Structure formats: structure tokens, C-alpha cells
Amino acid sequence: DDQDELNHLRVLRLKDKLGTRQMPTAELALDGTVAHLVGGPSDGTRNITPMLTVTRLWNAVIAGAGMRRTLALSRDYATRRTAFGRRLIDQPLHQTTLAWMRVQHEAALQLSFRAVELLGRDEAGIATEEERKVLRMLLPIAKLVTGKQAVAVASEGLEAFGGAGYIEDTHLPVLLRDAQVLPIWEGTTNVLSLDTLRALQRDDTLAAYVGEVRRAAALAQDAHLAAIAREAIAATEHAVAWLAAGMEGPGIEAVSSSGRADLAVVEHGARRFAMTLGRSLQAALLCVQAQHDLDRHGDARGVAVARRFAAEGLDLLEEPGALLVEDAALAGDTPLDA
Ligand SMILES: Cc1cc2nc3c(=O)[nH]c(=O)nc-3n(C[C@H](O)[C@H](O)[C@H](O)COP(=O)(O)OP(=O)(O)OC[C@H]3O[C@@H](n4cnc5c(N)ncnc54)[C@H](O)[C@@H]3O)c2cc1C
Structure with a gap:
């Protein structure tokens, strides 16, 4: 407003986060801040549900995307790194690790994109009543299942790079840091x-x-x-x-x-x-x-x-x-x- 550009809203600090550092998270104090009801004084949770639908589905899609990226990087590294006289990609035990990562990724992809399909049908007004019910259950399920898979794959991915996976200037640790938020925000697994x-x-x-x-x-x-x-x-x-x-x-x-x-x-x-x-x-x-x-x-x-x-x-x-x-x-x- 005219007196206070920020409407009595103070930024106390930017939080020092494990990951998602590209997107700052702030601690705010609202003291005397003027607010206007955008809906009625009740049913807040119901009103915010459409937003949670999108953010939870986004979370599931991002989980799959992160897994795919980790897998691609790990697979590429395995074609270049030689240990015990052979490329990692040619070593049966390492192949098992990469195969496991692929399995988690494909499972996550299937679940999240089935939810995407159902939400698309719902938004287009062509979902059946049965599909809407499936979607309601699938949204939290897809988010919680894929969030856990994403952390497990990111952790295995860093290990697939050996010590290099733990070193910041490889830009690999960010994969794990960014994955770890996926089972937390937008609702924890529990x-x-x-x-x-x-x-x-x-x-x-x-x-x-x-x-x-x-x-x-x-x-x-x-x-x-x-x-x-x-x-x-x-x-x-x-x-x-x-x-x-x-x-x-x-x-x-x-x-x-x-x-x-x-x-x-x-x-x-x-x-x-x-x-x-x-x-x-x-x-x-x-x-x-x-x-x-x-x-x-x-x-x-x-x-x-x-x-x-x-x-x-x-x-x-x-x-x-x-x-x-x-x-x-x-x-x-x-x-x-x-
Ligand atoms: C980087 C980041 C950005 C965020 N951005 C936003 C934002 O923009 N807007 C926003 O509104 N929020 C935001 N959040 C908040 C986020 O959604 C919450 O932190 C998250 O939902 C967990 O809630 P909480 O921190 O209150 O944990 P709590 O609810 O205190 O949970 C602590 C632990 O207890 C467990 N738990 C809690 N209740 C139960 C129960 N009944 N039964 C069993 N276990 C239970 C949880 O699973 C968790 O393991 C952000 C969080 C992070 C980390």
C-alpha cells in the first residue's frame, strides 16, 4: 500500500536449505498485514485442493524425471569409467545396479503418467465418475510412492559414480539434495x-x-x-x-x-x-x-x-x-x- 510497499510483511531470513536452492524459501512475518478473503471464511482446505492436485502430480512427474536423469548420467559414466580392468557397463554386478534404477524409474513413470492422463480427462470434462474416484486416490498414492523411489534412485546414482558422486564440483550431489524434498513437501509420506x-x-x-x-x-x-x-x-x-x-x-x-x-x-x-x-x-x-x-x-x-x-x-x-x-x-x- 502507500505507507508500506510490502503491506507490513517482513522477510526474516532466507532459509538455508538442503536442496532446491535455485528457488529461495523465505521465513516471513505478517504483522498488521491487510488481507482480503478470496473465498468464504470456511472450506479453506476444499478451496486449496485443486492447487494441491497440481502440485502433488507435479511432484510425481518430477520424481520420475529426476530418476531418468540420474539413470542417464549413471549409464553414461559406466561406459567411460574402467575399474578392475573393465568398463563398469560391462560388469555384471554394476549392470544389476543400473537395471534396478531403470526398474524404479519405469514404475514411477507409469504411475505418474496414468495420473496425468486421468487429470487431463478430468480437466477436459470427459472423465467418468469412476475415473474421478481413481484419480482422487491415485494423487496421494502416486506422490508418496514416487517420492520414495526418487530418493532411493538418487542415492544409488551417486554411489554409481563412486567417490565422484560425493564431490560437489561434479554437480552430482544436487541430484540427491533435490530428490530428498520430494517425499517431504506437498505432504510427507505418512x-x-x-x-x-x-x-x-x-x-x-x-x-x-x-x-x-x-x-x-x-x-x-x-x-x-x-x-x-x-x-x-x-x-x-x-x-x-x-x-x-x-x-x-x-x-x-x-x-x-x-x-x-x-x-x-x-x-x-x-x-x-x-x-x-x-x-x-x-x-x-x-x-x-x-x-x-x-x-x-x-x-x-x-x-x-x-x-x-x-x-x-x-x-x-x-x-x-x-x-x-x-x-x-x-x-x-x-x-x-x-
Ligand atoms: C523447501 C520447502 C519449501 C516449502 N514450501 C512451502 C510452500 O511454498 N507453501 C507451504 O504451504 N508449505 C511449504 N513447505 C512446507 C511443507 O509442505 C511442509 O514442511 C511439509 O508438508 C511437512 O509438514 P511439517 O513441516 O509441518 O511437518 P510435520 O507435520 O511436523 O511432520 C513431521 C513428521 O511427522 C510425521 N507426521 C505428521 N503427522 C503425522 C500423523 N498424523 N501420523 C503419522 N505421522 C505424522 C510426518 O510424516 C513427518 O515425518 C515447504 C517445505 C520445504 C521443505
Whole structure:
């Protein structure tokens, strides 16, 4: 305004961040700052949801992009670096490392771009009601699954460069620093796992998600892929049964009130639940891509990717509440009854 250009807004400091340094983050003080309501005085969370949709999806896309960059750099380095008398790219053990990075990247790419496709259909007004329900669940799931994959791949990528990966003037450490924010901002892994539970408040949302996995899985014709597709469906159905058992009676609507004692079991397993759903759809989508690559190009790389991904495990769920008491003791460092 005329008196104070910044409207009584003071920049206290620029934060000293681990990464994303190209984009400053400031600590601000608002003291007497004049503000105007841009919406009504209530429903703030609902009003901000469209923005969270975009930023969380962006996060998932960036996660995949970062993994691809790390993989490209690591692969290139492996063709130049000679250790123990041979190029790294020719060493079977190093090939395993690069193959693992590729698997994570392709799985992340499939999941995030399925979400991109669904959001595009939604924004174009052509998404079905079922697709909108899948999208609501897929957004937190895609963000949380790919965020974790991005950090793991960035870490492995730096290691693939050996000591050079740890040296700043190679500009490699920035890959890890920038990846580490992906599971934190726009909602941490745990907070998004709880959001996945909240998405179930709407009728049939989980059924729509199961349908999404089933539809993708049904496209797998090759024997190897069909087996992985069955595994993906089984893991998803286990997640449905796990949730029902964890709720022990109350309807799915009750999931929204996070923190209630009767929801402790479900909240305790929320991350495993969300990860299981995410990994199952990743596996099913990898099967679709692999089947396409087989049919169109006679190329079995997609099958190899899907097999490796599924072999890491799709179903991460434990018995509802089985580890709850133990986790509390381990987290709080309190004695555990034998
Ligand atoms: C570089 C950077 C830029 C940012 N920019 C913005 C911005 O522009 N705008 C903005 O609004 N925010 C911004 N943020 C904030 C960011 O979104 C939050 O830091 C992030 O969502 C985590 O929230 P928090 O810091 O309050 O952590 P907390 O909520 O305190 O979480 C701490 C830990 O507790 C866990 N946790 C919390 N609640 C639960 C629960 N109920 N059950 C289980 N575990 C739980 C979390 O998973 C986490 O591991 C930025 C953050 C960073 C790092």
C-alpha cells in the first residue's frame, strides 16, 4: 500500500536449505498485514485442493524425471569409467545396479503418467465418475510412492559414480539434495498415507481403484506378465480385506476423523496400505507397457522390468495392528513385554 510497499510483511531470513536452492524459501512475518478473503471464511482446505492436485502430480512427474536423469548420467559414466580392468557397463554386478534404477524409474513413470492422463480427462470434462474416484486416490498414492523411489534412485546414482558422486564440483550431489524434498513437501509420506484413507470417504472409491488395477492387469497376455498381473490383483484385494478387518465394523466414513482410538490400527498401517495399492498399480501398468512392447516390437525388456519390480514385493501389509504395540515400544524406546 502507500505507507508500506510490502503491506507490513517482513522477510526474516532466507532459509538455508538442503536442496532446491535455485528457488529461495523465505521465513516471513505478517504483522498488521491487510488481507482480503478470496473465498468464504470456511472450506479453506476444499478451496486449496485443486492447487494441491497440481502440485502433488507435479511432484510425481518430477520424481520420475529426476530418476531418468540420474539413470542417464549413471549409464553414461559406466561406459567411460574402467575399474578392475573393465568398463563398469560391462560388469555384471554394476549392470544389476543400473537395471534396478531403470526398474524404479519405469514404475514411477507409469504411475505418474496414468495420473496425468486421468487429470487431463478430468480437466477436459470427459472423465467418468469412476475415473474421478481413481484419480482422487491415485494423487496421494502416486506422490508418496514416487517420492520414495526418487530418493532411493538418487542415492544409488551417486554411489554409481563412486567417490565422484560425493564431490560437489561434479554437480552430482544436487541430484540427491533435490530428490530428498520430494517425499517431504506437498505432504510427507505418512500424511499422504492418511490422505489416501480420507479419499475412501466417498462411496466405492476403493472399488474403483481395484477396478483400475484389474483393467490394466487384464491386458497382460504373456504368461510371465499374467502371473505378475494376478499378483497385483491379489495384493489389491488383500488391501481391501485388510482395511475391512482393520476397521472392525465401523463404516469407511469413519476413516476421516484421524486420531480416534478405534482408528489406530488402520492409521498404523496406512503407509503399508497406500504403498501396497501404489505398487500393485505400478506392477499392473508395467505389464500393460511390457505387453505392448512384446506385441509391437518383440522386445522383452518391459517383461524384465515388470518381473524385477514384482519380485521386490507388491503386498507390504501385515496383519492389522500386529506390529502396533511393538512399534510403539521401539519408537518410544520403552520396555516391551516378552
Ligand atoms: C523447501 C520447502 C519449501 C516449502 N514450501 C512451502 C510452500 O511454498 N507453501 C507451504 O504451504 N508449505 C511449504 N513447505 C512446507 C511443507 O509442505 C511442509 O514442511 C511439509 O508438508 C511437512 O509438514 P511439517 O513441516 O509441518 O511437518 P510435520 O507435520 O511436523 O511432520 C513431521 C513428521 O511427522 C510425521 N507426521 C505428521 N503427522 C503425522 C500423523 N498424523 N501420523 C503419522 N505421522 C505424522 C510426518 O510424516 C513427518 O515425518 C515447504 C517445505 C520445504 C521443505
